[in-house]
Amino acid sequence: MAIRITMGIQKGGCGKSTTTGVLAHLLARDGYKVLAVDLDSQGNLTELLSQTPANEFAERSVLEAMQEQDARPYIFSVDEKIDLLPANNFLATFQRWLYTGKTYLGDQVRFTGSPSLVLNNIMEQIDEDYDFVVMDTPPSLSEQTTNALCASDHVVVMYECSNWCYSAIPNFLDSVDVARDVSPNAVNIAGILRTMNDVRRNDAKAFNEIIEEDHPELVFETIITRKAPTGRLALYGFEENPEIKQALAQYEGFYKELIDRVQD
Numbered sequence: 513m514a515i516r517i518t519m520g521i522q523k524g525g526c527g528k529s530t531t532t533g534v535l536a537h538l539l540a541r542d543g544y545k546v547l548a549v550d551l552d553s554q555g556n557l558t559e560l561l562s563q564t565p566a567n568e569f570a571e572r573s574v575l576e577a578m579q580e581q582d583a584r585p586y587i588f589s590v591d592e593k594i595d596l597l598p599a600n601n602f603l604a605t606f607q608r609w610l611y612t613g614k615t616y617l618g619d620q621v622r623f624t625g626s627p628s629l630v631l632n633n634i635m636e637q638i639d640e641d642y643d644f645v646v647m648d649t650p651p652s653l654s655e656q657t658t659n660a661l662c663a664s665d666h667v668v669v670m671y672e673c674s675n676w677c678y679s680a681i682p683n684f685l686d687s688v689d690v691a692r693d694v695s696p697n698a699v700n701i702a703g704i705l706r707t708m709n710d711v712r713r714n715d716a717k718a719f720n721e722i723i724e725e726d727h728p729e730l731v732f733e734t735i736i737t738r739k740a741p742t743g744r745l746a747l748y749g750f751e752e753n754p755e756i757k758q759a760l761a762q763y764e765g766f767y768k769e770l771i772d773r774v775q776d
């Protein structure tokens with residue numbers, strides 16, 4: 513059975529997509545078979561892993577997989593170890609479809625189960641095909657977020673060390689609690705990952721410390737700092753990236769900690 517992990521926080525630009533892509537890459541490097549699921553209409557994870565414009569996945573995305581309740585026809589193979597359920601702009605029509613049954617193509621495709629378990633149902637179909645499923649979520653709370661959380665065994669809370677992200681934490685922890693009530697899965701919080709740290713800024717340092725005081729049992733020891741090569745993964749991707757080692761080095765500690773926590 514696949515271990516399913518969601519990266520989330522109800523705040524933009526905290527490194528969710530980058531971390532999801534890096535995690536998929538490191539797991540694949542270590543021989544695990546991984547499915548990456550993009551639940552954000554921005555399609556950033558899709559572009560990061562496929563190096564293809566997200567729009568090219570129109571009608572071939574996670575949206576159609578959820579509407580038809582059949583994941584396999586929509587899985588894109590990135591390489592031998594990484595598969596991807598892509599996303600694009602049309603994923604923005606997910607909520608309307610959930611409540612009206614109307615797809616953006618005008619078809620009626622009703623879903624009769626719980627609106628929060630649409631994704632979980634298709635994940636169950638492919639559980640045996642993967643060691644890990646990693647899921648990327650959008651910046652604001654939405655049905656995609658709820659579906660990702662409900663389909664998860666574990667959640668990594670992304671924490672960019674700033675005041676607005678600090679205020680997003682209790683809201684996101686509430687969302688996880690609500691998902692846990694509805695979901696058949698554990699929806700366990702694997703931990704809080706401090707990201708995008710600007711080591712020269714005292715306020716970032718202070719927000720690092722505050723979150724550790726609030727949630728000493730949850731924070732990962734590893735802190736991800738702002739580094740140009742990590743940022744440029746969005747440009748170069750993982751293949752033929754001349755600075756891949758520098759881009760990934762700071763993620764190794766987090767990766768180890770996470771694997772220890774989710775495989776316990």
Ligand SMILES: Nc1ncnc2c1ncn2[C@@H]1O[C@H](COP(=O)(O)OP(=O)(O)OP(=O)(O)O)[C@@H](O)[C@H]1O
Nearest residue numbers: 524525526527528529530651737738739742743746
């Ligand atoms: N450690 C880092 N150092 C420098 N830049 C980074 C780092 N991590 C991510 N970035 C860059 O910061 C931006 C935001 O990162 P990313 O898209 O992963 O965040 P996100 O939480 O997924 O954003 P959104 O909420 O919009 O989905 C991107 O341009 C990315 O390339």
Ligand SMILES: [Mg+2]
Nearest residue numbers: 528529552556
């Ligand atoms: Mg993102």
